[in-house]
Amino acid sequence: xxxxxxxxxxxxxxxxxxxxxxxxxxxxxxxxxxxxxxxxxxxxxxxxxxxxxxxxxxxxxxxxxxxxxxxxxxxxxxxxxxxxxxxxxxxxxxxxxxxxxxxxxxxxxxxxxxxxxxxxxxxxxxxxxxxxxxxxxxxxxxxxxxxxxxxxxxxxxxxxxxxxxxxxxxxxxxxxxxxxxxxxxxxxxxxxxxxxxxxxxxxxxxxxxxxxxxxx
Amino acid sequence: xxxxxxxxxxxxxxxxxxxxxxxxxxxxxxxxxxxxxxxxxxxxxxxxxxxxxxxxxxxxxxxxxxxxxxxxxxxxxxxxxxxxxxxxxxxxxxxxxxxxxxxxxxxxxxxxxxxxxxxxxxxxxxxxxxxxxxxxxxxxxxxxxxxxxxxxxxxxxxxxxxxxxxxxxxxxxxxxxxxxxxxxxxxxxxxxxxxxxxxxxxxxxxxxxxxxxxxxxxxxxx
Numbered sequence: 001x002x003x004x005x006x007x008x009x010x011x012x013x014x015x016x017x018x019x020x021x022x023x024x025x026x027x028x029x030x031x032x033x034x035x036x037x038x039x040x041x042x043x044x045x046x047x048x049x050x051x052x053x054x055x056x057x058x059x060x061x062x063x064x065x066x067x068x069x070x071x072x073x074x075x076x077x078x079x080x081x082x083x084x085x086x087x088x089x090x091x092x093x094x095x096x097x098x099x100x101x102x103x104x105x106x107x108x109x110x111x112x113x114x115x116x117x118x119x120x121x122x123x124x125x126x127x128x129x130x131x132x133x134x135x136x137x138x139x140x141x142x143x144x145x146x147x148x149x150x151x152x153x154x155x156x157x158x159x160x161x162x163x164x165x166x167x168x169x170x171x172x173x174x175x176x177x178x179x180x181x182x183x184x185x186x187x188x189x190x191x192x193x194x195x196x197x198x199x200x201x202x203x204x205x206x207x208x209x210x211x212x213x214x215x216x
Numbered sequence: 217x218x219x220x221x222x223x224x225x226x227x228x229x230x231x232x233x234x235x236x237x238x239x240x241x242x243x244x245x246x247x248x249x250x251x252x253x254x255x256x257x258x259x260x261x262x263x264x265x266x267x268x269x270x271x272x273x274x275x276x277x278x279x280x281x282x283x284x285x286x287x288x289x290x291x292x293x294x295x296x297x298x299x300x301x302x303x304x305x306x307x308x309x310x311x312x313x314x315x316x317x318x319x320x321x322x323x324x325x326x327x328x329x330x331x332x333x334x335x336x337x338x339x340x341x342x343x344x345x346x347x348x349x350x351x352x353x354x355x356x357x358x359x360x361x362x363x364x365x366x367x368x369x370x371x372x373x374x375x376x377x378x379x380x381x382x383x384x385x386x387x388x389x390x391x392x393x394x395x396x397x398x399x400x401x402x403x404x405x406x407x408x409x410x411x412x413x414x415x416x417x418x419x420x421x422x423x424x425x426x427x428x429x430x431x432x433x434x435x436x437x438x
Contacts (some may be wrong), residue, residue: 010286100341101341101342102341102342103344104342133272133275133323133325134327148325149275153342161322163322163342164324164325164338164342165325165327165338165341166325203365
């Protein structure tokens, strides 16, 4: 009877799986205090006729705990992040720019986007992917990226028409900086019917987020 | 006593299972069909602007990564929406020449909502006012590789078509059509659309679907 009980308990643990709690750090965009516009809770910047959001791909897992998830998830056992982290160190920096335009008149020229990063100075994107679908909520939450998958292998950085909620990934030829390195992104080249849309410079600084996952 | 308690637990589990089945069945419901009235046809002949859009019908995907995308392992494929839309419009121009519909060539991204059909709010945000025909096909997942492939379980392709009034997002007409996709050429799956992965016979069946939708929209006598 005792053996059967233990077996049942083990089976339940296996069937119910584990819970995992991750602490990730990355660089998050913000605006200077003096700007007239604000970023909303989801990171959108509301400008005349268009919303803009950006995300940098320098996220790193810094702590993780795991534990059983029977009735109440108890991720209480710490693990080394390297055991869980599946992402490889990237050799280049990707920044996603999501655009939600109103109307059909918007054109975005990513060649006029500049990444200002310490001694590397002003960097231009060397490759772009998209416009692609804006990633769905679960994907954004898991990956920290804004752009959905686009199978095109990347193209020459140049102007694209933006007629719907969509996302462009820009590659910069620089190793992704640590989250505590500050950098800035200036987005020029966004035009509506020939009229430039002024996007305030976005400053990136260290940010944390918790991620709760089931680990079957 | 113990047997009685177990029976209650079993009954509760069966009830929960039945409830889950009902909930899942609800998820698979198709959007309601709305027949076009003579007034709807009259509105189409006099309203301006009218646009016709189709939703992206193929996506090759892998899980998101930090760096550049890797080779896709699977693809989501739907009916050839662009072709069906254009066939529908061609037929409408012939049978309802007074209707002026602008064919939007760029596929739309499908942001799905209730009934797992695209959210018309995004059409209003782009086109502002007037009427919009939209054509959407739920996609099915396939492993990507070379050669021909039949869909798992041979599920027919469905295409949903609607006429929306953008001012208030009212659905003036909604219908759907299904057809047998037949074998597809997996090796030909590239953006921008799924059309070239279909065989000639598959495309003929898709064309007939477009004709069926047009007949349903215009009604008898046109």
